[in-house]
Amino acid sequence: xxxxxxxxxxxxxxxxxxxxxxxxxxxxxxxxxxxxxxxxxxxxxxxxxxxxxxxxxxxxxxxxxxxxxxxxxxxxxxxxxxxxxxxxxxxxxxxxxxxxxxxxxxxxxxxxxxxxxxxxxxxxxxxxxxxxxxxxxxxxxxxxxxxxxxxxxxxxxxxxxxxxxxxxxxxxxxxxxxxxxxxxxxxxxxxxxxxxxxxxxxxxxxxxxxxxxxxxxxxxxxxxxxxxxxxxxxxxxxxxxxxxxxxxxxxxxxxxxxxxxxxxxxxxxxx
Amino acid sequence: xxxxxxxxxxxxxxxxxxxxxxxxxxxxxxxxxxxxxxxxxxxxxxxxxxxxxxxxxxxxxxxxxxxxxxxxxxxxxxxxxxxxxxxxxxxxxxxxxxxxxxxxxxxxxxxxxxxxxxxxxxxxxxxxxxxxxxxxxxxxxxxxxxxxxxxxxxxxxxxxxxxxxxxxxxxxxxxxxxxxxxxxxxxxxxxxxxxxxxxxxxxxxxxxxxxxxxxxxxxxxxxxxxxxxxxxxxxxxxxxxxxxxxxxxxxxxxxxxxxxxxxxxxxxxxxxxxxxxxxxxxxxxxxxxxxxxxxxxxxxxxxxxxxxxxxxxxxxxxxxxxxxxxxxxxxxxxxxxxxxxxxxxxxxxxxxxxxxxxxxxxxxxxxxxxxxxxxxxxxxxxxxxxxxxx
Ligand SMILES: Cc1ncc(COP(=O)(O)O)c(C=O)c1O
Numbered sequence: 001x002x003x004x005x006x007x008x009x010x011x012x013x014x015x016x017x018x019x020x021x022x023x024x025x026x027x028x029x030x031x032x033x034x035x036x037x038x039x040x041x042x043x044x045x046x047x048x049x050x051x052x053x054x055x056x057x058x059x060x061x062x063x064x065x066x067x068x069x070x071x072x073x074x075x076x077x078x079x080x081x082x083x084x085x086x087x088x089x090x091x092x093x094x095x096x097x098x099x100x101x102x103x104x105x106x107x108x109x110x111x112x113x114x115x116x117x118x119x120x121x122x123x124x125x126x127x128x129x130x131x132x133x134x135x136x137x138x139x140x141x142x143x144x145x146x147x148x149x150x151x152x153x154x155x156x157x158x159x160x161x162x163x164x165x166x167x168x169x170x171x172x173x174x175x176x177x178x179x180x181x182x183x184x185x186x187x188x189x190x191x192x193x194x195x196x197x198x199x200x201x202x203x204x205x206x207x208x209x210x211x212x213x214x215x216x217x218x219x220x221x222x223x224x225x226x227x228x229x230x231x232x233x234x235x236x237x238x239x240x241x242x243x244x245x246x247x248x249x250x251x252x253x254x255x256x257x258x259x260x261x262x263x264x265x266x267x268x269x270x271x
Numbered sequence: 272x273x274x275x276x277x278x279x280x281x282x283x284x285x286x287x288x289x290x291x292x293x294x295x296x297x298x299x300x301x302x303x304x305x306x307x308x309x310x311x312x313x314x315x316x317x318x319x320x321x322x323x324x325x326x327x328x329x330x331x332x333x334x335x336x337x338x339x340x341x342x343x344x345x346x347x348x349x350x351x352x353x354x355x356x357x358x359x360x361x362x363x364x365x366x367x368x369x370x371x372x373x374x375x376x377x378x379x380x381x382x383x384x385x386x387x388x389x390x391x392x393x394x395x396x397x398x399x400x401x402x403x404x405x406x407x408x409x410x411x412x413x414x415x416x417x418x419x420x421x422x423x424x425x426x427x428x429x430x431x432x433x434x435x436x437x438x439x440x441x442x443x444x445x446x447x448x449x450x451x452x453x454x455x456x457x458x459x460x461x462x463x464x465x466x467x468x469x470x471x472x473x474x475x476x477x478x479x480x481x482x483x484x485x486x487x488x489x490x491x492x493x494x495x496x497x498x499x500x501x502x503x504x505x506x507x508x509x510x511x512x513x514x515x516x517x518x519x520x521x522x523x524x525x526x527x528x529x530x531x532x533x534x535x536x537x538x539x540x541x542x543x544x545x546x547x548x549x550x551x552x553x554x555x556x557x558x559x560x561x562x563x564x565x566x567x568x569x570x571x572x573x574x575x576x577x578x579x580x581x582x583x584x585x586x587x588x589x590x591x592x593x594x595x596x597x598x599x600x601x602x603x604x605x606x607x608x609x610x611x612x613x614x615x616x617x618x619x620x621x622x623x624x625x626x627x628x629x630x631x632x633x634x635x636x637x638x639x640x641x642x643x644x645x646x647x648x649x650x651x652x653x654x655x656x657x658x659x660x661x
Contacts, residue, residue, distance in 0.1 A: 061561075061562065063440050063549075063563050065286075065447075085561075109547040110557065110561040110563070111560060111562065113547055113561060114546065114559070114560060115561065135286050136285060136547070137284060138285065138286075140283060160287060161286070161288040163287075163288050163291050168290070168291070183288060186447070187288075187447055188447055
């Protein structure tokens with residue numbers, strides 16, 4: 001079966017809808033297989049029920065060097081359950097079929113390399129997953145993967161950081177597809193109490209080179225930071241704080257807790 | 272080859288936050304290398320503080336025991352702090368100071384790189400934070416004390432296998448967070464470009480000295496050069512001087528742990544597959560899903576699931592050969608060198624000593640063999656006491 005709408009179109013649609021509603025798009029990251037394989041599917045759906053516009057499915061890796069303690073622990077749990085790239089694509093395919101939502105995979109280079117870049121592109125396209133975010137693959141190292149993704153219209157979302165200089169932004173941002181992902185702070189993932197101070201300046205610098213929507217992620221802890229990003233960015237990415245919300249809840253209340261947490265982000269995303 | 276690529280190996284697989292930092296580091300190192308004041312100061316410190324040049328020692332009783340015509344030992348065990356690691360640590364610490372970074376981060380496995388970095392930072396007045404897995408802290412306890420005595424803060428890493436790989440992860444996370452003020456002083460020829468090039472350059476003093484000393488002593492080059500390979504810094508430092516000498520065979524010895532077949536080892540070239548780890552495309556111990564495997568070696572300094580990209584390249588091109596020796600063989604090598612030459616080696620180069628009997632099998636009893644004795648064994652006495660009957 002071929003899916004009529006491509007994943008990349010779903011991303012554009014999600015940001016366009018958020019813009020029409022004069023709010024930020026809410027992107028939620030969840031590590032696949034956390035807190036266990038059986039609980040995960042309901043959690044992904046709870047995030048959507050709470051109002052997530054885009055789902056980032058975290059592919060667990062043994063050595064997540066851009067991640068803080070929360071994602072590290074979630075990845076360890078998922079790996080103990082044996083979660084693979086194939087599992088993540090399967091979860092993504094099911095979400096797309098059921099909910100017609102944009103899905104991205106977020107993970108490190110090595111599991112994708114082992115899966116095989118060509119096979120990855122084929123599998124993602126078949127699943128109508130929109131693309132990948134790979135925090136340890138800068139643009140300079142992406143030629144091989146891009147060559148596999150491009151013919152299938154799959155996006156590889158580059159990250160830009162407060163430390164990225166202007167000349168580098170000028171060179172790389174125009175090549176971005178889908179949306180531009182700005183890292184809010186100089187550091188690893190993990191919920192922080194306040195928004196990184198560099199974020200607004202980075203978004204402004206990025207906008208000089210693109211008309212694409214700009215999302216801000218890393219460190220977003222909750223509704224307060226989402227509110228500060230209104231009028232600055234077009235979307236927010238929340239990962240560790242969502243995983244923390246799951247961890248804090250009793251097993252029978254996890255889905256409800258995540259739904260409420262995402263709903264609170266959605267509320268803060270609108271004026 | 273373009274900068275930072277060794278055939279299809281190498282590269283810069285790092286988070287975007289660090290991309291400007293690796294570019295800045297490359298520029299700073301190139302400038303420093305061209306600056307006579309910098310190289311003169313490094314030379315002076317190597318001479319007066321590290322104790323270079325280290326001697327080349329003839330090892331006739333060892334040679335007789337393993338059935339080789341001649342074995343010579345390049346004595347990095349006699350360098351200050353007890354291993355070759357100091358050559359790299361002091362060079363990079365000087366670079367950090369030159370770059371205006373007064374906080375230095377390092378990872379350590381055996382603790383030798385941590386001790387070397389702590390000592391270099393004390394010498395140059397830099398703040399020093401060392402990440403170390405808790406398993407390694409236990410098996411290399413004297414080095415934890417040494418680091419603290421030298422003024423370094425040792426941060427325990429509980430994650431993963433609680434060894435070198437996990438310490439590198441944690442050090443990189445610190446670097447990502449404090450990149451504007453901190454210098455990451457990587458201890459082996461691994462990681463993103465320019466680290467493999469910087470570490471090779473700073474360690475190549477080993478091979479430069481050894482080549483000249485061997486020529487003077489023996490009137491000829493050695494037939495075979497042997498070094499142990501963890502991340503590969505002592506080996507690449509030794510090999511670099513001989514790469515152009517086509518007749519000289521280069522041989523790296525990895526940690527075979529409890530045997531390659533059973534999977535409990537740390538031999539990334541002998542038993543690994545192409546992958547990306549800690550910023551470089553190289554040979555990596557991994558499972559079928561691309562997850563990095565837990566490794567095992569009796570020597571903490573070799574207990575790492577990757578290897579420097581230049582070694583992956585030298586293996587693929589056939590210019591160097593790589594083998595592995597198991598824990599039990601390394602312990603035998605440890606005892607053999609002690610009994611024949613009165614030198615207690617670290618367990619890492621004990622793998623190279625253990626390989627000599629096999630060098631004879633491969634290259635003949637007539638061979639003259641130069642071994643990099645990368646460090647001394649004081650740090651390993653607890654492990655040896657537990658495993659060796661006296
Ligand atoms: C004495 C000694 N030799 C060798 C090594 C292995 O490192 P490399 O392969 O980088 O030389 C270590 C690492 O700690 C060491 O302490």
